[in-house]
Amino acid sequence: xxxxxxxxxxxxxxxxxxxxxxxxxxxxxxxxxxxxxxxxxxxxxxxxxxxxxxxxxxxxxxxxxxxxxxxxxxxxxxxxxxxxxxxxxxxxxxxxxxxxxxxxxxxxxxxxxxxxxxxxxxxxxxxxxxxxxxxxxxxxxxxxxxxxxxxxxxxxxxxxxxxxxxxxxxxxxxxxxxxxxxxxxxxxxxxxxxxxxxxxxxxxxxxxxxxxxxxxxxxxxxxxxxxxxxxxxxxxxxxxxxxxxxxxxxxxxxxxxxxxxxxxxxxxxxxxxxxxxxxxxxxxxxxxxxxxxxxxxxxxxxxxxxxxxxxxxxxxxxxxxxxxxxxxxxxxxxxxxxxxxxxxxxxxxxxxxxxxxxxxxxxxxxxxxxxxxxxxxxxxxxxxxxxxxxxxxxxxxxxxxxxxxxxxxxxxxxxxxxxxxxxxxxxxxxxxxxxxxxxxxxxxxxxxxxxxxxxxxxxxxxxxxxxxxxxxxxxxxxxxxxxxxxxxxxxxxxxxxxxxxxxxxxx
Numbered sequence: 001x002x003x004x005x006x007x008x009x010x011x012x013x014x015x016x017x018x019x020x021x022x023x024x025x026x027x028x029x030x031x032x033x034x035x036x037x038x039x040x041x042x043x044x045x046x047x048x049x050x051x052x053x054x055x056x057x058x059x060x061x062x063x064x065x066x067x068x069x070x071x072x073x074x075x076x077x078x079x080x081x082x083x084x085x086x087x088x089x090x091x092x093x094x095x096x097x098x099x100x101x102x103x104x105x106x107x108x109x110x111x112x113x114x115x116x117x118x119x120x121x122x123x124x125x126x127x128x129x130x131x132x133x134x135x136x137x138x139x140x141x142x143x144x145x146x147x148x149x150x151x152x153x154x155x156x157x158x159x160x161x162x163x164x165x166x167x168x169x170x171x172x173x174x175x176x177x178x179x180x181x182x183x184x185x186x187x188x189x190x191x192x193x194x195x196x197x198x199x200x201x202x203x204x205x206x207x208x209x210x211x212x213x214x215x216x217x218x219x220x221x222x223x224x225x226x227x228x229x230x231x232x233x234x235x236x237x238x239x240x241x242x243x244x245x246x247x248x249x250x251x252x253x254x255x256x257x258x259x260x261x262x263x264x265x266x267x268x269x270x271x272x273x274x275x276x277x278x279x280x281x282x283x284x285x286x287x288x289x290x291x292x293x294x295x296x297x298x299x300x301x302x303x304x305x306x307x308x309x310x311x312x313x314x315x316x317x318x319x320x321x322x323x324x325x326x327x328x329x330x331x332x333x334x335x336x337x338x339x340x341x342x343x344x345x346x347x348x349x350x351x352x353x354x355x356x357x358x359x360x361x362x363x364x365x366x367x368x369x370x371x372x373x374x375x376x377x378x379x380x381x382x383x384x385x386x387x388x389x390x391x392x393x394x395x396x397x398x399x400x401x402x403x404x405x406x407x408x409x410x411x412x413x414x415x416x417x418x419x420x421x422x423x424x425x426x427x428x429x430x431x432x433x434x435x436x437x438x439x440x441x442x443x444x445x446x447x448x449x450x451x452x453x454x455x456x457x458x459x460x461x462x463x464x465x466x467x468x469x470x471x472x473x474x475x476x477x478x479x480x481x482x483x484x485x486x487x488x489x490x491x492x493x494x495x496x497x498x499x500x501x502x503x504x505x506x507x
Contacts, residue, residue: 074119078126090132093119094141098148101180113180120183127190134197142191143205149184151213154220173221185228192235203240211236211243215250218267230270237278248293251275255297263304272301272313279320286325294321294328299335307347315354322361329362333370337377345386352381352392359402367405375413379420382437387430394436397443410448418444418455 072081072089074096081089097120101113126132134142175181191197192206214236217229237247251271258265282290298321301307301314322329336355341347355374359367381393396402406413417440424437445452 078122078131086126086131087133087135087138090123090126091138091141093123094138094145097123097145097184100149101177117180117183120180120187124183124186124190127187127194132194134191134194134202136201139191139197139202139205142187143210146184146188146191147210147213150181150188150217172223175220175222175225178222178224181225182228185225185232189228189232189235192232192239197239199240199242203242206236206240206243208243208246211247212250215254218254218270219265221266226267226270229267230274234274234277237274245289248278248289252293252297255301259297259300259303263306268301269310269313272310272317276313276316276320279317279324282324284324286321290321291325291328294318295331295335299332300339302336302339302351305344305347308350311350311354315357318354319357319361322358326361326363327366329358330366330369332358333362333374337373340377345384345389348381348384348386348389349392352389352396356396356399356402359396359405360399362405364405364408368409371405371409371413372416375416379417382417382420383423383428385429387433390424390428390430390433391436394433394440397440407447410444410451414444414448414451415455415458418452419459422459 072085072092074089074092076085076089078086078089097116099112099116101116132138192202211233214229214233218226220226220229233247237244251274254265254271255268258268279290298314298317301310307314318332322332333355336351336358340351378393378396381389384390384393397406421437421441424433425441428434428437441452
């Protein structure tokens with residue numbers, strides 16, 4: 001009896017395959033793996049028409065979901081369909097759009113491209129009208145269509161002199177298939193944003209694999225695509241709360257790979273922009289997981305050379321963390337000092353600006369622990385031969401909060417700064433920097449003249465000791481040179497050469 005039941009199963013699958021060939025994709029002809037996609041075709045006609053379905057997992061889009069869905073001609077307009085037919089027509093049109101068009105040749109299959117574009121426009125209008133109902137078959141068809149059209153492997157980077165992302169002086173590269181991709185992204189955004197969407201059903205299809213492939217698309221060179229992805233990922237994070245820890249972990253892994261391995265990624269700025277709003281929603285006190293993200297991901301992002309591409313978003317994320325927990329300012333400043341640039345002046349300017357924003361939020365207790373290494377670095381910046389760096393370091397005194405921190409700790413800070421100010425007064429080439437140096441010295445004299453005089457005497461003593469040490473070194477070298485130039489007469493005599501002794505061991 002059991003064998004008779006099992007023998008009937010293939011005939012039922014064949015019946016479903018006939019429905020699939022009429023416009024409703026069964027979705028049960030793929031298998032997904034981490035390195036790529038493999039599939040087994042259900043019929044030659046379906047394989048030729050929808051070969052790209054190989055990239056979609058049959059586990060995510062099972063054929064059983066579509067059982068019972070009435071087949072509707074996908075070329076039928078929504079205006080000509082009856083109300084009971086519209087939902088099935090919606091699914092049929094989604095399946096029709098599962099074929100990926102080739103935009104590399106503008107003359108190739110233009111009719112098919114126009115048909116698909118028109119179908120996507122109809123789908124967008126139908127969803128915008130509010131008539132679409134996202135039941136489980138519609139969710140499966142929507143996710144499958146988006147996965148087939150969006151998830152793709154980008155070609156290798158062809159800009160040889162490029163280190164990461166889009167350099168500020170380079171023109172962005174636009175995807176030739178954007179006209180269709182934009183409509184697919186619009187559909188996905190409206191699908192995720194739909195108020196009637198059942199999150200419990202949606203998470204079965206917008207799963208970890210779907211999110212990982214979506215994150216891979218942030219490496220696109222088209223800024224329009226990255227902007228759409230930014231909005232969609234933020235909506236997914238807000239809608240599907242069960243996936244939030246996974247999204248944070250996946251983004252952390254992208255940052256780790258960028259910082260410690262490749263230094264090549266186009267979407268770091270967009271990912272940080274998303275996290276800026278996510279961090280602002282963290283509950284207080286912060287979880288240890290969130291602090292680890294700051295220490296292990298955000299602070300090391302100061303290390304790569306192309307930090308200027310995403311520095312504004314990075315600074316915003318760090319400020320949000322310090323706003324949540326002011327005690328983190330200490331570790332952030334120490335991280336900045338660890339990755340402080342030595343030869344990159346533009347990067348140094350960004351660091352000083354970020355440092356000013358952090359110090360504005362730093363309490364006196366936290367400031368006491370980092371003021372010595374911090375102002376040693378500031379002293380180097382004051383003496384910088386790059387006038388913009390030196391000027392920007394001087395302007396820290398214009399910040400009222402920072403000035404108060406310095407004033408209350410001037411006994412420690414001013415001895416660190418005074419030698420740099422003195423060197424600037426006598427040696428710096430830029431007049432604007434000289435004027436700022438004189439202003440700060442005057443400010444300190446008005447604040448605490450005795451301290452200034454004490455620092456001046458100490459510096460004179462150190463200079464005197466340095467001069468004495470230099471004179472001693474000079475005399476020592478002169479004596480060494482005199483000794484080396486002395487050649488006694490015996491040194492010119494030719495001494496007889498003794499023959500070598502016989503080898504005691506026979507060779």
